Amino acid sequence: MPTARFTASSFLVATTLVVACPVKPAAAQPAPGAPQAIPTDFTLTVRDWTRAEAWSYFEPNPGGADPEYAYLSNRLQLELKRVWRRVDVQLTAQHVGFVGLPDDATGPGPLGLGSLYYEQGLRSTHPQQLWLRYGNVRLKQILPGLDVQVGRFGYTSGAEATSGEARIESIKRSRLDARILGEFEWSLWQRGFDGLRADWTRGAVKVTGVAVRPTQGGFARVAGPTIDDIDVYGGTVSVQPTKRLPHTQLQGFALQYDDSRRVTQRPDNTGLAAARVDVAVTSVGGTLVGAYPVGPGTLDVLAWGVLQRGDWYEQDHRAGTAALEAGYEWTRAPWTPSVRAGMLHASGDDSATDGRHGTYFPVLPTVRRFSQTTLFSTMNVNDAFVQVMARPARRVGIRLDMHDLRLASAADLWYIGSGATLEEGGAFGYSGRSSNGSRNLGFSTEGSVDIALTPVWSVNTFVGHVNGGRVVTGTFRDDSFWFGYVEQVLRLDNVLRRR
Secondary structure, eight states: OHHHHHHHHHHHHHHHHHHHSOOOOOOOOOOTTSOOOOOSSEEEEEEEEEEEEEEEOOOOOTTOOOOEEEEEEEEEEEEEEEEOSSEEEEEEEEEEEEEOOOSSOBSSSBOSHHHHHHHTTTTOSSOEEEEEEEEEEEEEEEETTEEEEEEEEOOOTTOSSOOSOHHHHHHHHHHTTTSSBOOOTTSSSBOOEEEEEEEEEETTEEEEEEEEEEBSOBTOSSOOSBOTTEEEEEEEEEEOOOSSSTTEEEEEEEEEEEEOOEEOOOOSSSOOOOSSOOEEEEEEEEEEEEEEEETTEEEEEEEEEEEEEEEETTEEEEEEEEEEEEEEEOTTSTTOOEEEEEEEEEOOOSOSSSSEEOSOOOOBOOGGGTOTTOOOOSSSEEEEEEEEEEEEETTEEEEEEEEEEEOSOTTSOEEEEOSOOOSEESOOSEEEEOOTTOOEEEEEEEEEEEEEEETTEEEEEEEEEEEEOHHHHTTSSOOEEEEEEEEEEEEEEEEEOOO
16 A cells, blocks of 8 residues: 555654664753743754554444454654754754554444544545645744744643743643643644744743644644634733742633634534634633652642633533542652642533533643543533652653542533534534433543653553443443553754854
8 A cells, every 4th residue: 555655654754763863862842931941953853653553442232343453653754953043943844654544443433543634534445645734933022021923833731831841841832732722742743833922021920822724734734724713812821930929830821713614514412513613712711730859759730720601502602610629649758759749620511402501611621731631522511530650760661540530510411522623514623412311421541551662762551440330331232441552752853053
């Protein structure tokens, strides 16, 4: 198959570069406006992900699709970046290819991500594409403290400003970033944003503003085109830890989402048809993340909440969500173990016949950060979880999560999805199944092991199991769900000499 050859060649190119090119470990990229060294050369960065996934979805009733399948995928990025004292330029090309997507994994609804990749990938079992992932210019210090970025770039809500404290940044990466606006990172096609970003920094305060349109992607082949019928405007104020409030980062944010795509799917509990999307939602929220030395380790807390108002088709939209979490890391103990627990509430709708839409709308997040099995989206859900992490070796990390999952409202749907993927057609980006009159979605157990084999090459593994509740067994004939993958990630930086 042509795609199989191209996907394999992508991996071989990246592997050859490991041997042929001088490399250095990848460094974390500073946020816009942060102090940084000024390199004197162009930088070429190569990243490659190869993933094997296996799915065993809930068994449908007779006449349903096949819930068991496996497939391979590869994503290769080539990034060229030039940094001057006042200007940065970034160009990134990306190729994605699949082998063996299932062509019979839809019904009732998508039976895992393989179904979504196939249905939104022009119904090909081996789709592939090469396109411009990023292309942008960042103008630095236009005015004192002001940087402006224009073009196609990535954006992650919650990560607008670094705190300067390692534990806070670790919590943000795993439990905060992209809750409302993100790049759909774990999906192969991903998502970008076309538009403008401005960052103004003064002392401990950083103000970030964005005006963007998302690109197609996520599960959809033909990734890259701008979704012209979605407009997103937002602003964030971040306050760094100070002497008066040490070890604590605060954020306040507001986001406006306007959507008029030519999409016929309407993801709510009304059962009504739609000729196109008619959604305008304003989200206002805040965040507190703290990490405090206590005893032989660090106590951390996270509080995050959003209130929403707006229009959902012909209904008034009034919804909200909140997350509250706490954890403790034994920093001086062998394996550096940590434990955390928390609760997410995302509101659901209580009546399909009134004039109010009460389901929290996650906007354009990266849902898999908070739903590792991808079995639910962060809407109409109560998720109570416990997490344990440890490092048995310097380059080995292990993680175990357990989630008790219940719908917020039995009058609403069981939702999946991570936001808009297509400009037009029958896929909104979220979809829902019946609750079957129950709130009991199920209990999830998830485990992962991440191994850094070298400074530039790592292997990640994941296995998740869900024991479904009445919400599930009212639609499917059994209550057992399994999902697992093995992934290799390669990153290398090669400095090209300036001519």
